[in-house]
Amino acid sequence: MTKPNVRFACLNLLTTIDKEQAYSNIVLQKEIEKGAYSDKDKALLTEIIYGTLQRKLSLDFFLEPFIKGKKLKGWVRWLLRLTLYQIVYLDKIPERAAIYEAVEIAKKRGNNTIAGFVNGVLRSIGREGIRDIKSIKDPIKRLSIETSHPEWLVKRWIAQWGMEETEKMCKENLMAPVQTARVNLNRISREEALQKLKEEGFDAEPSPFLKEAIRMVKGSIVKSSLFQEGYVTIQDESSMLPAYALDIEKNMIVLDACAAPGGKTTHIAEKLQQTGKVHSFDIHEHKVQLIQDNVDRLQLKNVAAKQGDSRKIQHLFSAQTFDRILVDAPCSGFGVLKRKPEAKYEKEEQDIRQLKAIQLEILCAVAPLLKQNGILVYSTCTVDMEENHDTVRSFLERQSDYVLDETLKERVPESFRPLVKNGELQLLPHTLSTDGFFVAAFRRR
Incomplete structure (x- = not known):
């Protein structure tokens, strides 16, 4: 099986989620199941998909001065977003490599004109840098852009919960979710389940809150024999x-x-x-x-x-x-x-x-x-x-x-x-x- 291109897959998945209003977690899981991804590539795919979606309004704020209201095809905008996400928020990916990948994808998905536009926008950002979110004077708008939550939603939460709780909530929503699972205690004890996962190369720990819950530290429990044989199921605490x-x-x-x-x-x-x-x-x-x-x-x-x-x-x-x-x-x-x-x-x-x-x-x-x-x-x-x-x-x-x-x-x-x-x-x-x-x-x- 040919090794899939992670960023090309990210672009396809993001446009699918956007067009079809599909659930990101389901779309991502299906892609991981069918693609021949290494563990490293699965982690990168997950990071870029969730990160780009979570930070969409922030990324658009950074992009706007460089595209100046141009009407872009949906996939071109998503390509710019996912590339800018890597440049701004990921430390381990060199800027030059991210831009090169974006230009190659633009050539394959579109044409040389689109590739030239993508290259121009991303290199201009590299030279001039992104604008500072702190420059936004209105505290509600600033929180909206900083944490990428629509302004109406931030206003609504402030009215219901106050500014301090809303800020904590918005920032928490940018954190990576932890996969948690429920152990069927009628069939196996939590200690036995954790031991079995360890033997299969997974890293998991007991939930501090519920006696039947476990948290995955490394690996997806879906791949374990425990999940496949019905001893556990995925569920948040x-x-x-x-x-x-x-x-x-x-x-x-x-x-x-x-x-x-x-x-x-x-x-x-x-x-x-x-x-x-x-x-x-x-x-x-x-x-x-x-x-x-x-x-x-x-x-x-x-x-x-x-x-x-x-x-x-x-x-x-x-x-x-x-x-x-x-x-x-x-x-x-x-x-x-x-x-x-x-x-x-x-x-x-x-x-x-x-x-x-x-x-x-x-x-x-x-x-x-x-x-x-x-x-x-x-x-x-x-x-x-x-x-x-x-x-x-x-x-x-x-x-x-x-x-x-x-x-x-x-x-x-x-x-x-x-x-x-x-x-x-x-x-x-x-x-x-x-x-x-x-x-x-x-x-x-």
Whole structure:
């Protein structure tokens, strides 16, 4: 197999992510699986893709004086961005080598005229240097450009969280994400899993927060026999919290209303210890297959994965069917920008209002299906108060037989307890360097 050109691959992937609004983590994983990349090239590919996406607004700020508002083809702009990212943010790549690669790619992908333009822009930057972000007088605009978050989003977060927390959050979102995984403790202990990974040449360590979680230091766990044989699955520590919040006991019947790709469904199923049943729904057929693939790989027998819109789920089940219900709702994803940096450029303020309406609709649709004294958990991977706290308030206004469950604090692992207030837990990405995440627990009277 021919060795792929890393920067050419980066350009193709970045234009695909941009045009198709695809998830960077999925696109990147597929490319790594099919390409004959060395470990060094995989690391460089990952660094350039995530780094260029994370720093897009900063890179555009640096580029603007040299392209002076010229209308460029999408791929040419991405080529300039990814090359400038290497020059400005990566120490080990010589500027001359990065420019040479960019010009060669421009010749192959375009023509000599485009190659000449790319060469001219990059060499001018080399001679004149980039402008200083500190020269921006407006503190909100400066933070927006410095950390590459849209200005409307920075303003919104400052209004919700204050300047200091917003600055910490924006800077944390530029950090490389750590791959974390959940060990199925019914099949193997965490110590045995870590030992097995070590024997296979991986470097992993126990999570300081959760007894079933591990953090990868070196290597991707997907390549391990543990993953392939279903002893572990990839999941962030923060998204393991809903299964704790649900207070799962053996033989319970549980509904996971928005379940793909199945991380929380399979965690619930493991906590049931092959008893009871998890009914997992997703609106998209292809995503139901993702749930099923995870269930099969993890060898779980107590999950029924089905396609369906949870807003119309009431006709499928009798009232008070479920002991526990999880609504891990569709959201803006502003808590996982380390893993999906493209999300911060794709959303607009009106999207949040639309998402809140959907979140509330799902919660109200599933509410009659919970048994009395049962627990309903609402979770999102966002830090936005309108999607989180406001949705909770709106739900309680509409459902008089539901109250916030203040015993949530007793159920979550100790490190997260200080973050629980009145049955709600808001985790910002910089609090414990996990994903940003929100959990609310309701009890039906």
